[in-house]
Amino acid sequence: MAEEKYKIVVFGAFGAGKTTLIQTLDPQAKHIEAECAGGTTTIALDYGRVQIGDKRVYLYGTPGQERFEFAREIIGKGMDGAILLVDATSPVDEFVEHLHTAITGEKIPFVVFINKCDAVGARPGPVQAHFTGAGTKIVSAKDRRRAREELEGFIGTLRPHQAEKKI
Numbered sequence: 825m826a827e828e829k830y831k832i833v834v835f836g837a838f839g840a841g842k843t844t845l846i847q848t849l850d851p852q853a854k855h856i857e858a859e860c861a862g863g864t865t866t867i868a869l870d871y872g873r874v875q876i877g878d879k880r881v882y883l884y885g886t887p888g889q890e891r892f893e894f895a896r897e898i899i900g901k902g903m904d905g906a907i908l909l910v911d912a913t914s915p916v917d918e919f920v921e922h923l924h925t926a927i928t929g930e931k932i933p934f935v936v937f938i939n940k941c942d943a944v945g946a947r948p949g950p951v952q953a954h955f956t957g958a959g960t961k962i963v964s965a966k967d968r969r970r971a972r973e974e975l976e977g978f979i980g981t982l983r984p985h986q987a988e989k990k991i
């Protein structure tokens with residue numbers, strides 16, 4: 825049987841735990857950073873791969889800052905599913921709401937991972953209540969077993985990647 829491929833993009837605010845999550849799921853994940861605007865700001869990309877049976881999952885983490893809308897659009901192209909990673913130690917803010925609206929507009933399957941649930945002061949309840957209607961999963965990006973379990977669950981709901989036309 826041919827191997828199925830999945831492109832999954834992890835969205836989330838700066839500090840939500842995107843790099844940690846992808847690194848936990850794939851210890852060989854790549855983290856790329858580039859300085860922009862004369863070193864005043866940094867743009868970052870995470871890339872990892874996870875094998876689930878005969879399913880190959882490609883994980884991309886996008887820059888969290890508002891000003892990198894274009895980067896999110898490019899990285900998000902052709903994704904088969906999205907993970908919205910939300911920090912349970914701080915209230916859902918306008919930026920996370922903006923990401924949620926943008927993902928919903930793409931009409932692709934997505935799941936909300938409520939992160940940092942291991943941390944003192946984590947309050948997953950209000951985040952869960954905020955995202956009623958979407959699937960929410962309680963995770964810790966530092967807990968490999970839980971993170972992988974939830975990723976597997978999400979992948980199981982998706983259709984594999986369809987080859988796109990070449991330019």
Ligand SMILES: Nc1nc2c(ncn2[C@@H]2O[C@H](COP(=O)(O)OP(=O)(O)O)[C@@H](O)[C@H]2O)c(=O)[nH]1
Nearest residue numbers: 838839840841842843844939940943964965966
């Ligand atoms: N306690 C706890 N800390 C976390 C978790 N995930 C990320 N962090 C911490 O949160 C900070 C930001 O994480 P990072 O992965 O760099 O966030 P990013 O900006 O979304 O890539 C780091 O200090 C991480 O160690 C988690 O699940 N639990």
Ligand SMILES: [Mg+2]
Nearest residue numbers: 842843844868
């Ligand atoms: Mg990061």
